[in-house]
Amino acid sequence: MKSDAFEPKIVAFCCHYCAYASADLAGSMRIQYPPNVRIIRTPCTGRLETEYFMKAFENGADGVLVAGCLEGGCHFVEGNLCAKRRVDYTCEMLEEIGLEKARLRMVNISAAMARPLADTITDMVETVRNLGPSPLKSNGKLKQESHS
Amino acid sequence: MIVAQRKKIPELLSIVERHRKVLLLGCGTCVTVCLAGGQREVSIIASALRMAAKLKKRTLEVEELTIERQCDNVFLEQAAEATTKADAVLSLGCGAGVQALAERFSGKPVYAGLDTAFIGILEERGVWAEKCAACGNCVVHLYGGICPVTRCAKHMLNGPCSGSREDRCEVYADRPCAWQLIYKRLKEIGQLDRLKETQPPKNWRPSLSGGCRTIVREDHRV
Numbered sequence: 001m002k003s004d005a006f007e008p009k010i011v012a013f014c015c016h017y018c019a020y021a022s023a024d025l026a027g028s029m030r031i032q033y034p035p036n037v038r039i040i041r042t043p044c045t046g047r048l049e050t051e052y053f054m055k056a057f058e059n060g061a062d063g064v065l066v067a068g069c070l071e072g073g074c075h076f077v078e079g080n081l082c083a084k085r086r087v088d089y090t091c092e093m094l095e096e097i098g099l100e101k102a103r104l105r106m107v108n109i110s111a112a113m114a115r116p117l118a119d120t121i122t123d124m125v126e127t128v129r130n131l132g133p134s135p136l137k138s139n140g141k142l143k144q145e146s147h148s
Numbered sequence: 149m150i151v152a153q154r155k156k157i158p159e160l161l162s163i164v165e166r167h168r169k170v171l172l173l174g175c176g177t178c179v180t181v182c183l184a185g186g187q188r189e190v191s192i193i194a195s196a197l198r199m200a201a202k203l204k205k206r207t208l209e210v211e212e213l214t215i216e217r218q219c220d221n222v223f224l225e226q227a228a229e230a231t232t233k234a235d236a237v238l239s240l241g242c243g244a245g246v247q248a249l250a251e252r253f254s255g256k257p258v259y260a261g262l263d264t265a266f267i268g269i270l271e272e273r274g275v276w277a278e279k280c281a282a283c284g285n286c287v288v289h290l291y292g293g294i295c296p297v298t299r300c301a302k303h304m305l306n307g308p309c310s311g312s313r314e315d316r317c318e319v320y321a322d323r324p325c326a327w328q329l330i331y332k333r334l335k336e337i338g339q340l341d342r343l344k345e346t347q348p349p350k351n352w353r354p355s356l357s358g359g360c361r362t363i364v365r366e367d368h369r370v
Contacts, residue, residue, distance in 0.1 A: 051188055054195040093192075096157035097200040136202055 019067030046079020174214030185240030218245025284354025
């Protein structure tokens with residue numbers, strides 16, 4: 001498969017109160033973002049466990065995006081801060097496994113930030129596109145230089 | 149409870165390198181509470197091992213199971229069938245659980261997936277601290293319920309070392325001085341007079357120094 005034919009599959013966990021609402025707003029505002037993301041709505045990013053990210057990668061996701069509320073603006077007070085720590089922990093584990101940690105990213109988006117959400121998704125898609133398909137897939141190859 | 153922490157994935161992968169089909173066995177007791185070897189951790193580590201093996205082009209099948217308790221033969225029956233089907237068992241139980249498994253399934257390789265650390269409690273979310281050294285000769289009643297053997301870095305039995313700074317331990321500045329805690333506690337319960345009693349050197353014979361310890365209760369034997 002040619003590298004330019006690769007379209008990353010990104011799983012995006014979006015919290016109900018902010019990131020998912022901003023994706024909704026992006027739709028209402030006709031703001032385009034790459035169709036590579038599969039959005040999963042969660043009540044709060046604090047609900048997400050390391051397990052969720054690991055299963056996403058194991059089942060073929062090229063990248064995982066976690067989008068929660070702005071820090072200090074979580075509907076459940078500190079759910080997004082919990083998620084941040086879990087994402088950091090998972091990144092460490094991805095490095096132990098030998099997978100590029102850049103494939104997992106957490107961002108903070110408010111319900112009004114439709115344009116930044118679209119930009120974030122575009123940036124994430126490009127990052128993962130540059131990394132190539134997940135090496136866990138049969139056509140994937142690990143990019144060693146991406147480790148930092 | 150017994151507190152443990154997981155080994156790193158590369159180490160786990162090397163531990164099971166001789167095998168193609170491994171049972172990752174969690175324990176529903178202490179290590180579940182300290183978030184090291186319960187059902188969720190089994191799921192996470194199993195995924196990690198499968199992915200790591202795939203990246204190394206190794207064939208590794210990881211089955212997942214968590215039983216109620218690994219350190220009790222009665223509960224080990226729950227793992228009998230899955231153990232039979234696997235080439236080896238990678239236990240996410242404590243050291244006692246791992247050895248109970250190895251004794252119960254004598255023909256099966258059993259490995260430890262966790263580093264068992266200490267007997268302790270959850271101090272705050274995500275922080276566990278050692279509270280008991282299992283020395284076999286408990287003296288906590290003399291010190292207001294605070295164990296200087298475990299919690300004083302120098303195991304002082306007759307007062308502080310005088311090195312503490314602002315209630316902090318001289319050796320581990322992020323930990324409270326055990327003797328400061330003992331003083332406060334004894335004062336609170338009106339037993340400061342206990343500090344006037346001089347304690348003799350501790351009897352370490354019942355501790356681990358003599359090797360594996362056993363307790364025999366004749367009244368319970370059959």
